Amino acid sequence: MSSRLLLRVVKNSKDLKLARRSLMLQNAEFRTCHGGAGGKRWMFTVVMATDTTSSLYQDMIDRKIIHPAQFKAEGDSTIKSVTKLKDGKLLEIEWNSGGKHRYHxxxxxxxxxxxxxxxVVSGQQTVAIETIPSSITVQDIDISDDKVMKMVWKEGDVTHKGYIPTDYLKCYRYSGNALAEKSEAENIKFSTDTAIPEIDFKDVMETDTGLYKWLKLLGERGLCLVKNVPTISNQIREVIERVCYIQHTIYGEIFEVKSVENASNAAYLSIGLRLHMDQMTYESAPGIQLLHCLKFGEEVEGGESVFADIHHIVDVFRREHPKEFEVLCRVPVTYEIMGYYKSSGREKPVHQQIHKPMIVTNQYGHVISVAYHENLTGALQAHEDDVEPFYDAYRLLVQSVHDWPYKFYHRMRPGDMVTFQNRRALHGRNSFINRGGGERLFQGGYMNIDEFKSMLIYLHNTIGDGSRLCRMGLNDMC
Structure with a gap:
């Protein structure tokens, strides 16, 4: 736009804000001058506006409503052409990089x-959805800026002039097979490698690159062993707070795992623990668990930690037992824990109860979450026709877990901290016997899965390649 045209538009505008909006110059600098007959006042810019849309993308960054890193994986998001369909109720965008997508x-x-x-900053929407009628159409489109698509929407006599970044449009495409392809890209890449990936404590604590490596291993493999952690109390908190606040549960924030008499929880005995997930009685069970080995005497025989990928097990189970798989997706299980008495060892009385299916799939049939704890299943509350089919399916799944050939075994050593996805990596232990004065003492704690995922996405977009991350066992329907 020439400076002469810019001045004319501004002179004819009664309001500075209106002038900015009509020109879509969010960052232009205006000042007051005098001129014309009778000392008439008008506004004009001291900025030469060679392209009125060139500043829009930077303006969105300045307003902190987008960050270029969040779209890194999209590559070239330049629009080649836009076609109006259904009188402007639908737009078809053709990308320079190939492919077309439709947007309502x-x-x-x-x-x-x-x-x-x-x-500003939060990027929260302020437009009220009830003010947008279903009959709204796109009247005008401008793609002269490679980074922004400008539009004018019209409904009757009401118009709205606005814009959307093109990388946002490409990232959130939804027509055709776009959503199915995104969902497929988030499927877990299973492995039969039973070596537990490792990282050093200093790398996690001292550099963002090390923190990213740890979180990415946790996200992709489901578990990671942090080595050389100081054998002092509360290191769990230090590690978790590199990511978020520690998650409080009915066991407090940091709990100890050791053998005690008359324990209310099997974890505090010396018996073996069958593979399970923790805290299945929560609507949103903890997503990440950390167990820090403070003591593990040579006199203690057994007590090795055991892990297995329940999503991998369920993937095989589905192919081998499709009818039983469907039952476990459909019939809700009761998970229950109670502690009415002081001997339960908790700060407050507890009676948690929840009903949910063991397996949840999304609209494309991909498994997105599994809930599994044999010892926390309460009284089944299912239709009478589903009772026997459920127990037949449940028995088969339990047998599949017990017979799983790709389990991880590790005898923890003082200074080891095993970290794992509680909604993916089942954990248990072998029974142990103390032959002398040795002691087996762990400290444990939890991290919220949403906060873990948030930090991983941030680091993945700013340090990594920004590609789609695999599922983490939470009820995200994508």
Whole structure:
């Protein structure tokens, strides 16, 4: 745009804010001058506006509603052409990099990134959905800027002028097979490698690169052994707080795992523990568990830690027992724990109960979460026709877990901290016997899965390649 045209538009605008909006110059600098007959006042810019949209993408970054790193994996998001369909109710975008995707006008309007529609910093939407009628159409489109698609929406006499970054459009494409392809990309890449990946404590604590490596191993493999952790109390908290706050449960924040008499929890005995997930009685069970070995005397025989990937087990189970798999997806299980008495060893009385299926799939049939704890299953509350089919299916799944050939075994040593996805990596232990004065003492704690995933995505986008991460066992339907 020439400086002369810019001045004319500004002179004819009654309001500075209106002038900015009509020109889509969110960052332009204006000042007051005098001129014309009778000392008439008008506004003009001291900025030469060679391209009115060139500043829009930077403006969104300045407003902190987007970050270029979040779209790193999308590559070239330049739009080659846009075609209006159904009189503007639908747009078809063709990308320079190949491929076409369709977007509804109401979706585009709801995702407008202009200052009237997105809050600074948080990027929260301020447009009320009830103000956007289903009949809204896109009237005008401008793709002269490689980074931004400008639009004018129209409904009757009401118009709205706004824009959306093109990398946002490409990232959140949804037409055709786009969603199925994204869901497929998030499937876990299973491995039969039973060596537990390792990382040094100093790397995790002292550099963001080391922190990213640890979280990425946890995300991809489901477990990771942190070595050379100081054998002092509360190191669990130090490690967790590199990512987020520690998650509180009915066992407090940091709990000890050791053999005690008359324990209310099998974990505090010396018996073997069958493979399980912790805290299945929660609607949102802890996502990451950490167990820090403080003492493990040579006099203690047995007590090795055991792990298995339940998502891998269920993947095989589904192929071998499709009818039973369907039953476990459909019939809810009761998970229950109670402690009404002081001898339960908890700070407050407890009676948790929840009903949920063992296996949850998304709209594409991909397994997104599994809940598994044999000792916390309460009284089944299912339709009478489902009782026997459920127990037949459950028995088969339990047998599949017990017979699984790709288990991880590790005898913890003082200074080891095993970290694992509680919703993916089943954990247990072999029974142990103390032949002398030795002691087996662990400290444990939990990390919220959403906060873990948040930090991993941030580091993956800023340090890593930004590609889609695999599922982590939470109820994310994508």
């Amino acid at each position: 006008s109401i979706w585009l309007r709801h995702n407008c990134h202009c200052p009237d529609c997105k809050l």
